[in-house]
Amino acid sequence: MPEAPDRIYIDEDDRKLLEKIDGDPEQLFSHDAGRSRKEQFLCFMAFGFRHGVKRPIEGKKDGLFLVKDLRPEDEALINAVAIYDSGSVDVLANISRVYETAEQYARGGMRLLLDSIESSQTGTFEKKLEKELYEIFSNIVDKQSGGVKLGE
Amino acid sequence: MRIERLILSNYRQFRELDIHFATKQDHDLHLFVAPTGTAKTNLVNAINWCLYYQEPHLTADSQLLPIINLKAIEEACDDADQEVKVEIWAKAKKDETIAFVRKGIYRVRSKQPVHQKTEFEVRVTDPKGNTKLLIDEDAHSYVERFVPQRIREFFFFDGERLDSYFREATGDKVRSAIFQISQIDLLDTVSEKLDLVLRELLKEAGKESPSIDATRANLEKAENSRKDCLQKIGECEKQIDMASARIKELRERLVGMPDAQTLEKERQDLGAERKRKEEVLKAKEAQKRDLLFEYATIIPLWLAIEKSTQVIAKKRAEGEIPPTVDKSLLEGILNEKVCKICGRSLDSLAVRHVRDVLEQVTLSSEVAQQLLRMEHPLGMFEDKVKDFEKNISRISKDIGDLKADMGRIEESIKKINTALSGHNTEQIREWNEALNQFEGLRADNQTRLGELKEAQRRVDTEIQRHKAELDREFKKVEKVKKLGKEKVFCAKALDIAQKTKEAILQEMKDKIEYETKRLFLELVWKKESFKDVRIDQKYQISLIHWMGWECLGTVSAGERELLALAFTLALHKVSGFDSPIVIDTPVARLAGESRENFGRVLCQVSKDKQCILLFHDDEYSSNIRKYMDSKAASRSLFRLSQDEKEVKMEVLSNA
Numbered sequence: 141m142p143e144a145p146d147r148i149y150i151d152e153d154d155r156k157l158l159e160k161i162d163g164d165p166e167q168l169f170s171h172d173a174g175r176s177r178k179e180q181f182l183c184f185m186a187f188g189f190r191h192g193v194k195r196p197i198e199g200k201k202d203g204l205f206l207v208k209d210l211r212p213e214d215e216a217l218i219n220a221v222a223i224y225d226s227g228s229v230d231v232l233a234n235i236s237r238v239y240e241t242a243e244q245y246a247r248g249g250m251r252l253l254l255d256s257i258e259s260s261q262t263g264t265f266e267k268k269l270e271k272e273l274y275e276i277f278s279n280i281v282d283k284q285s286g287g288v289k290l291g292e
Numbered sequence: 293m294r295i296e297r298l299i300l301s302n303y304r305q306f307r308e309l310d311i312h313f314a315t316k317q318d319h320d321l322h323l324f325v326a327p328t329g330t331a332k333t334n335l336v337n338a339i340n341w342c343l344y345y346q347e348p349h350l351t352a353d354s355q356l357l358p359i360i361n362l363k364a365i366e367e368a369c370d371d372a373d374q375e376v377k378v379e380i381w382a383k384a385k386k387d388e389t390i391a392f393v394r395k396g397i398y399r400v401r402s403k404q405p406v407h408q409k410t411e412f413e414v415r416v417t418d419p420k421g422n423t424k425l426l427i428d429e430d431a432h433s434y435v436e437r438f439v440p441q442r443i444r445e446f447f448f449f450d451g452e453r454l455d456s457y458f459r460e461a462t463g464d465k466v467r468s469a470i471f472q473i474s475q476i477d478l479l480d481t482v483s484e485k486l487d488l489v490l491r492e493l494l495k496e497a498g499k500e501s502p503s504i505d506a507t508r509a510n511l512e513k514a515e516n517s518r519k520d521c522l523q524k525i526g527e528c529e530k531q532i533d534m535a536s537a538r539i540k541e542l543r544e545r546l547v548g549m550p551d552a553q554t555l556e557k558e559r560q561d562l563g564a565e566r567k568r569k570e571e572v573l574k575a576k577e578a579q580k581r582d583l584l585f586e587y588a589t590i591i592p593l594w595l596a597i598e599k600s601t602q603v604i605a606k607k608r609a610e611g612e613i614p615p616t617v618d619k620s621l622l623e624g625i626l627n628e629k630v631c632k633i634c635g636r637s638l639d640s641l642a643v644r645h646v647r648d649v650l651e652q653v654t655l656s657s658e659v660a661q662q663l664l665r666m667e668h669p670l671g672m673f674e675d676k677v678k679d680f681e682k683n684i685s686r687i688s689k690d691i692g693d694l695k696a697d698m699g700r701i702e703e704s705i706k707k708i709n710t711a712l713s714g715h716n717t718e719q720i721r722e723w724n725e726a727l728n729q730f731e732g733l734r735a736d737n738q739t740r741l742g743e744l745k746e747a748q749r750r751v752d753t754e755i756q757r758h759k760a761e762l763d764r765e766f767k768k769v770e771k772v773k774k775l776g777k778e779k780v781f782c783a784k785a786l787d788i789a790q791k792t793k794e795a796i797l798q799e800m801k802d803k804i805e806y807e808t809k810r811l812f813l814e815l816v817w818k819k820e821s822f823k824d825v826r827i828d829q830k831y832q833i834s835l836i837h838w839m840g841w842e843c844l845g846t847v848s849a850g851e852r853e854l855l856a857l858a859f860t861l862a863l864h865k866v867s868g869f870d871s872p873i874v875i876d877t878p879v880a881r882l883a884g885e886s887r888e889n890f891g892r893v894l895c896q897v898s899k900d901k902q903c904i905l906l907f908h909d910d911e912y913s914s915n916i917r918k919y920m921d922s923k924a925a926s927r928s929l930f931r932l933s934q935d936e937k938e939v940k941m942e943v944l945s946n947a
Contacts, residue, residue, distance in 0.1 A: 168581050168584060168585055168588075169585070173581070175585065179585070179589070182589045183585065183588050183589045185593075186588060186589045186590070186591075186592040186593045187588070187592060189592060189593055189595075189596060190592030190593070212665055212666075212668075212669055213669035213672065213673070215665070215666070215669075216600075216665070216666040216669035216670050216673075217589070217590075217593055217596070217597070217669075217673070219600065219662060219666050220593060220596035220597050220599070220600040220666065220670065221593065221596045223596065223599060223600050223603065224595060224596035224599045224600070225596075229603055229607070229659055229663060230656075230659060232658075232659045232662040232663070233656055233658055233659050266581065266584060269584060269588060270584060270684065273584070273587050273588065273591050273592075273680070273684075274681075274684075276591050276592060276594060277591060277677070277680050277681060280591075280594050280677065
């Protein structure tokens with residue numbers, strides 16, 4: 141079995157994109173607004189997953205944060221993405237693949253988010269995001285209203 | 293008595309001036325119009341100098357100049373005497389002609405006048421032509437019959453007096469005016485003398501009896517305390533009157549003005565509230581951003597969360613979670629055909645058995661452990677997603693409420709700004725501050741007045757007690773019985789003198805109140821607006837609106853001046869001195885309709901009384917001219933000569 145990675149990576153080229161986001165303290169995802177690298181990564185991953193955009197790291201791998209910083213709930217989300225993506229729980233036996241899947245979605249999500257931020261007028265991105273979250277939430281509620289209630 | 297002629301010779305800017313005051317039809321109205329610097333006011337000074345040897349209205353410039361005309365000085369030979377002379381010719385009711393003549397003799401040395409002497413005489417000529425010359429005391433007493441010096445300010449004055457008379461504290465002024473008009477100073481002198489005699493009597497009696505002396509000393513002490521107390525009460529009442537007048541004036545000024553002090557305080561409070569709300573809003577918005585960020589990490593992963601949750605549930609249902617068999621251990625045993633627990637080699641039966649078990653186990657224990665670890669966090673995320681709408685709505689509502697509050701605050705600030713715009717807020721604040729100060733001063737003095745009155749009551753009781761004791765002592769000691777009778781007489785006389793004084797004052801006050809009311813209501817242009825004029829026990833004058841409230845503080849400047857004029861004319865009437873009224877700049881402080889109305893009133897007054905009015909040329913505006921020109925018995929214009937050393941008079945019209 142390959143040795144489990146000790147850190148989560150991004151593409152070296154994406155560091156510039158990350159810095160772009162970080163430059164604005166008013167920005168929801170900005171490092172300056174108090175978001176840790178791990179939190180940023182999970183959010184990008186969620187965005188990429190939502191839109192089904194995966195982008196493998198093509199260039200040089202650049203360590204973003206250490207795996208030891210992941211809490212059980214962070215791991216649960218990363219694992220869930222890997223399970224959904226592979227269609228099998230067996231993927232969990234291959235932790236490198238689990239992280240790789242997460243990295244690919246995060247890479248896709250980061251670009252999507254940046255595009256969305258850049259295409260929004262100042263102050264409207266958060267509204268857009270809120271609206272999008274409401275839409276997803278409504279779908280979840282609609283889907284579940286016939287069957288098992290949300291959270292039950 | 294009216295002035296028939298005024299002759300000035302070498303008096304200040306007037307080299308030679310001879311004014312005849314003829315009457316015309318119904319009006320005894322005489323107008324003098326003068327540009328700035330043409331010594332119009334010195335005509336009032338000339339009257340005062342002639343009658344009282346005083347010049348109460350001298351300007352700062354005139355004070356630096358000699359009384360004798362500069363041209364007369366220039367033309368005088370060295371060591372020659374020059375004469376300043378003012379003559380007032382008056383006509384009394386018995387057709388007597390009275391000439392008041394004052395002469396000042398100055399010796400001019402090196403163009404400097406040196407005063408030598410001043411002479412005053414009164415010439416009284418009867419209808420048959422017999423002339424009586426009066427000098428010294430006799431002459432002065434004749435002046436006192438014309439206009440007594442102590443009340444001259446009610447006859448010859450500046451229009452400013454009418455403007456300010458009822459703007460400031462009135463109680464003291466009205467009381468003093470009534471006191472002067474009543475001429476009760478003789479009674480005051482009698483009271484003082486009687487008091488002195490009484491004290492002497494008591495001292496004399498004290499020599500005969502130590503107990504009388506001790507009681508007398510105590511009585512004197514108590515009476516001094518009473519005097520002190522009354523003086524303090526007077527000061528206190530003066531302060532209250534002054535503060536009340538200032539409060540009235542400031543309230544009048546502040547009518548229709550925004551309460552800048554309160555509004556500015558309100559604006560400051562609103563500003564602080566807005567800042568506080570801004571901070572709360574910022575915190576709430578940050579909170580919402582955090583919440584959105586948190587949900588942005590969970591909600592888009594809902595499908596993955598949901599799927600994993602379902603898988604875990606299924607595995608649990610199938611008994612694979614928690615794991616009972618270690619799949620990798622079994623795989624290792626099969627590969628090596630050796631039991632990893634006991635170390636024995638596996639036979640074919642054992643290999644088949646392990647293979648059967650392995651076939652049944654689909655999930656490695658490592659994966660099962662992972663799934664087990666995921667179960668709780670995923671459930672937590674599900675709960676969190678369930679509360680998404682509630683959490684976001686709550687915080688959005690808080691933000692919305694805060695923004696609405698801030699909008700309201702902004703609106704209020706805007707309203708205050710609008711209310712304050714166009715006003716001198718600094719001035720309004722100063723007035724409000726002054727108002728608060730005077731209200732505080734009045735309240736303090738009212739409290740102090742209460743204490744002082746209580747102290748006075750105690751001292752009065754003490755005085756009565758000492759007096760009763762003295763009476764007893766006087767009866768006991770034989771030697772002082774005669775002195776006792778004198779004492780009783782003096783005390784009674786003193787009491788009568790004081791009561792008489794009070795009665796006269798009261799009677800004069802009532803008469804002046806009646807006359808002021810009558811004249812005011814007769815002369816006022818808004819006949820229906822007012823119903824009464826009152827002078828209360830504290831000599832405060834009140835003007836009563838027809839609806840019943842006191843309105844002196846809110847009437848126009850013209851109406852206030854008219855009240856002062858009515859009061860002045862009432863004083864004339866009640867004093868019994870039917871002398872002319874001479875007003876310098878009578879309408880300068882009035883404008884527009886008020887000026888016009890007041891001008892009309894002065895015309896009306898001139899039907900019953902000789903009115904000599906000295907106008908500044910700006911003041912003698914078209915709205916005054918249109919009433920006065922046709923009614924005036926004489927109109928004259930003062931002009932300054934080219935060398936500015938002499939004022940000449942041009943008679944524009946004379947009856």
